[in-house]
Amino acid sequence: MKVESLLIHGGVDGDKSTGAVNVPIYQTSTYKQPKFGVNTGYEYSRTGNPTREALEKLISDLEGGYAGFAFGSGMAATTAVLSLFNSGDKILIPNNLYGGTFRVIDKVFKNFGISYGIVDTSKLDEVRSAVDDNVKAIFIETPTNPLMDITDIEGVAKIAKENNLYTIVDNTFMTPYLQKPISLGADIVIHSATKYLGGHSDVVSGLVVVNSEQLAERLHFIQNSTGGVLAPFDSFLLIRGIKTLAVRMDRHILNAKIVAEFLSTREEIEKIYYPGFVSHPGHGIQGTQAKGFGGMISFVLKDGYDYKKFLESLELITFGESLGGVESLVCHPASMTHAALPYELRQKVGIVDNLIRLSVGIESTDDIIEDIENALEKIKR
Numbered sequence: 001m002k003v004e005s006l007l008i009h010g011g012v013d014g015d016k017s018t019g020a021v022n023v024p025i026y027q028t029s030t031y032k033q034p035k036f037g038v039n040t041g042y043e044y045s046r047t048g049n050p051t052r053e054a055l056e057k058l059i060s061d062l063e064g065g066y067a068g069f070a071f072g073s074g075m076a077a078t079t080a081v082l083s084l085f086n087s088g089d090k091i092l093i094p095n096n097l098y099g100g101t102f103r104v105i106d107k108v109f110k111n112f113g114i115s116y117g118i119v120d121t122s123k124l125d126e127v128r129s130a131v132d133d134n135v136k137a138i139f140i141e142t143p144t145n146p147l148m149d150i151t152d153i154e155g156v157a158k159i160a161k162e163n164n165l166y167t168i169v170d171n172t173f174m175t176p177y178l179q180k181p182i183s184l185g186a187d188i189v190i191h192s193a194t195k196y197l198g199g200h201s202d203v204v205s206g207l208v209v210v211n212s213e214q215l216a217e218r219l220h221f222i223q224n225s226t227g228g229v230l231a232p233f234d235s236f237l238l239i240r241g242i243k244t245l246a247v248r249m250d251r252h253i254l255n256a257k258i259v260a261e262f263l264s265t266r267e268e269i270e271k272i273y274y275p276g277f278v279s280h281p282g283h284g285i286q287g288t289q290a291k292g293f294g295g296m297i298s299f300v301l302k303d304g305y306d307y308k309k310f311l312e313s314l315e316l317i318t319f320g321e322s323l324g325g326v327e328s329l330v331c332h333p334a335s336m337t338h339a340a341l342p343y344e345l346r347q348k349v350g351i352v353d354n355l356i357r358l359s360v361g362i363e364s365t366d367d368i369i370e371d372i373e374n375a376l377e378k379i380k381r
Ligand SMILES: Cc1ncc(COP(=O)(O)O)c(C=O)c1O
Pocket: 073, 074, 075, 076, 098, 100, 101, 141, 145, 170, 172, 173, 191, 192, 193, 194, 204, 205, 206, 322, 337
């Protein structure tokens, strides 16, 4: 089945017993056991719930994995994956990544004896030379949030395999519609499904897909033991959102290209981070490992242009956290999504105060551009 059809019919397609075209919301915490020592396959909804399972099967089908797991947020999903590691283990992470991922590694897992090494994962030589005896996994985001660095997934997975490490990919920006890390050699895929998969800014959720039975058993044990599961209604919302992923994503891609081209004509803008530009260093790899350049753009206003006033002057585009919704969203990484990254690291990699991150929605690009144009006019020097 082609991905556009799998988005709609993958996982558990509807309800066999009634013919309902949608999987019902099994809003239940527990299940009646027919006999002593016998159950229906479900015992308690932290351990298993049919609506959540339908979503878990769907994301596993979409990513081409062995099994999927749904959590109450992207961070709960990442936390479950990091719980696979033990004291003494080290994880390599990119030099720019979602601030919350850095925070949980730096402020929570470090306390349990799990260390990390920061590398520019877009440079395979740097990755290779950072591998030491303690390293057990390479965690990548591609494109990175917020600087849109592209990492060669297949290249990293090869280094990982040579050294017996796990490759973990946060696929939030791309979704399996555009990029399938497991087919490129990754072991574990993580999503903040709050973003493009949900697509409507109405649910906070996270998903994990693993590529083997052994990892599936361990992840299920962690999911059931730590308990950060996704609720049945939220699972339903995600299944519903995923059905339209292909059409939404196609439009996000198209709109982002038009908006990026518009931004490149403006004198107020110093730099644009957008992998769709031929001049982007990761453009070539992105073109081979993904089916499109996505809907995210980051850009830096020239010195002296008031970024706070710019953000406050936008009317159509929502100034707030998050991304990947049908509506355009803009945020200020240095003070919002990436405030947890140390100041020196932020400055070194380019998460400066003038950096703006834009999630281009699926509205008319005429309106999006007009809104940005008006806000730029207001901050003219
Ligand atoms: C790339 C990426 N990964 C993970 C997360 C965390 O997801 P959540 O906010 O659903 O916990 C985010 C949130 O912005 C993100 O952008």
